[in-house]
Amino acid sequence: MTADFDTIVNLAKKRGFVFQSSEIYGGLRSAYDYGPLGTAMLRNVKDQWWRSMVQLRDDMVGIDSAIIQAPQVWKASGHLASFSDPLVECTNCNNRFRLDKLDNVDQCPSCGKRDTFTEPREFHLMFKTNMGPVESDDNVVYLRPETAQGIFINFENVRRTSRMRLPFGIAQIGKSFRNEITPGQFVFRTREFEQMEMEFFCRPEEADTWFEYWLEERHRWYLDLGMTPDNLRLRPHESDELAHYAAACSDVEFDFPWGWDELEGIANRTDFDLRQHAEHSGEDLTYFEEGDERFYPYVIEPAAGATRTTFAFLLDAYREEEVEGETRTVLKLDHRLAPIKAAVLPLSKKPELTEVTQRVASELRQTYDIEVDITQSIGRRYRRQDEIGTPFCITVDFDSLDDHQVTVRDRDTMAQDRIAMDKVSAYLADRFAG
Numbered sequence: 562m563t564a565d566f567d568t569i570v571n572l573a574k575k576r577g578f579v580f581q582s583s584e585i586y587g588g589l590r591s592a593y594d595y596g597p598l599g600t601a602m603l604r605n606v607k608d609q610w611w612r613s614m615v616q617l618r619d620d621m622v623g624i625d626s627a628i629i630q631a632p633q634v635w636k637a638s639g640h641l642a643s644f645s646d647p648l649v650e651c652t653n654c655n656n657r658f659r660l661d662k663l664d665n666v667d668q669c670p671s672c673g674k675r676d677t678f679t680e681p682r683e684f685h686l687m688f689k690t691n692m693g694p695v696e697s698d699d700n701v702v703y704l705r706p707e708t709a710q711g712i713f714i715n716f717e718n719v720r721r722t723s724r725m726r727l728p729f730g731i732a733q734i735g736k737s738f739r740n741e742i743t744p745g746q747f748v749f750r751t752r753e754f755e756q757m758e759m760e761f762f763c764r765p766e767e768a769d770t771w772f773e774y775w776l777e778e779r780h781r782w783y784l785d786l787g788m789t790p791d792n793l794r795l796r797p798h799e800s801d802e803l804a805h806y807a808a809a810c811s812d813v814e815f816d817f818p819w820g821w822d823e824l825e826g827i828a829n830r831t832d833f834d835l836r837q838h839a840e841h842s843g844e845d846l847t848y849f850e851e852g853d854e855r856f857y858p859y860v861i862e863p864a865a866g867a868t869r870t871t872f873a874f875l876l877d878a879y880r881e882e883e884v885e886g887e888t889r890t891v892l893k894l895d896h897r898l899a900p901i902k903a904a905v906l907p908l909s910k911k912p913e914l915t916e917v918t919q920r921v922a923s924e925l926r927q928t929y930d931i932e933v934d935i936t937q938s939i940g941r942r943y944r945r946q947d948e949i950g951t952p953f954c955i956t957v958d959f960d961s962l963d964d965h966q967v968t969v970r971d972r973d974t975m976a977q978d979r980i981a982m983d984k985v986s987a988y989l990a991d992r993f994a995g
């Protein structure tokens with residue numbers, strides 16, 4: 562069980578993690594803007610993914626492909642023909658639903674009337690637009706619904722230029738767009754979102770082994786970043802759930818406030834995509850090594866959502882604790898995900914303290930995302946920093962002027978250490994390494 566849904570949504574809005582998009586115009590449904598803290602945290606999630614998937618590995622490279630690609634890409638991938646959801650409309654209240662997400666297909670969840678649904682029709686999920694100044698059928702293009710295809714169409718470019726040999730992976734982080742019928746649950750399902758996807762190319766006979774390997778790796782990634790083990794599970798897909806391209810798929814699921822739901826899908830995409838693009842483009846996308854026959858590599862794909870994962874980490878980290886008869890709200894985020902690593906808090910606004918505060922802050926700023934907060938009582942400032950998950954608060958007081966020391970408070974234990982000012986950076990480095 563994680564935090565209450567409304568509590569997290571309110572915290573996210575109140576503290577500047579996520580805002581409703583176009584709020585001053587009444588808001589655009591299902592679109593969100595990330596505020597200062599949300600932007601920093603989302604960037605941290607993506608950085609951690611990139612670090613573990615690309616930076617720390619010698620079998621991986623990264624790319625950044627265009628959002629708008631040739632329309633043939635979507636024909637070859639199968640998206641033009643089959644990327645749709647079954648939509649039904651209630652003839653009483655006119656609300657629309659995804660048939661496959663309804664608990665009871667005979668009763669409208671909105672108005673409660675029975676037998677009011679229209680026949681299902683397939684609703685296409687890709688956003689369509691035109692490329693160039695004239696709107697015509699000849700220049701229709703689509704916003705990508707997944708980052709994966711940008712990787713497949715660059716397989717040969719990347720293999721040739723980076724001289725990678727099997728098995729190897731190509732990773733990408735970027736925006737994707739889906740005209741979801743029922744967006745909702747805050748940033749869980751939106752029409753514009755960010756994905757973190759990796760396509761791992763391997764020999765067909767090794768695909769099952771690599772599939773198991775990536776299931777374990779990806780599960781471990783969330784745990785390593787502090788996610789509560791009980792809030793996470795791996796769920797293999799039933800055969801009727803599998804996407805048209807997949808031979809096997811398991812989801813990493815998180816215990817959201819409405820129940821278990823998908824964070825990431827790990828699929829064995831076989832050689833479907835490379836074969837399709839080879840056939841449609843006429844390019845040779847097979848793989849060759851000395852002494853071997855040409856063949857199409859198989860692909861294992863861990864596909865995660867950056868925005869959805871950020872939301873899950875927020876839910877997972879939320880705690881309310883009783884401290885000396887009062888309730889303290891704290892986000893127990895891993896320091897690598899916390900938007901602010903340390904806050905520097907002068908005990909008063911007197912100029913002598915401001916000057917020392919700025920000195921401490923400017924040194925720390927070289928290495929860490931920090932915040933200087935001079936308003937309100939020290940107790941309220943601690944509470945605010947706890948609520949946004951800042952691992953350390955550094956208080957500058959009048960004694961600091963003489964002893965050149967500051968007090969460092971730990972978010973989780975609330976223990977305080979008196980540290981020499983010029984040792985604070987090393988102190989934080991030590992704590993973050995441990």
Ligand code: GAP
Nearest residue numbers: 707709749750751754824825826864865866869
């Ligand atoms: N290339 C495979 C693929 O795109 P997917 O399961 O459709 O697979 C992967 O998407 C991940 O992207 C999901 O597990 C989820 O985290 C994220 N995602 C998909 N649709 C989303 C949406 N409408 N809003 C937010 N995140 C979404």
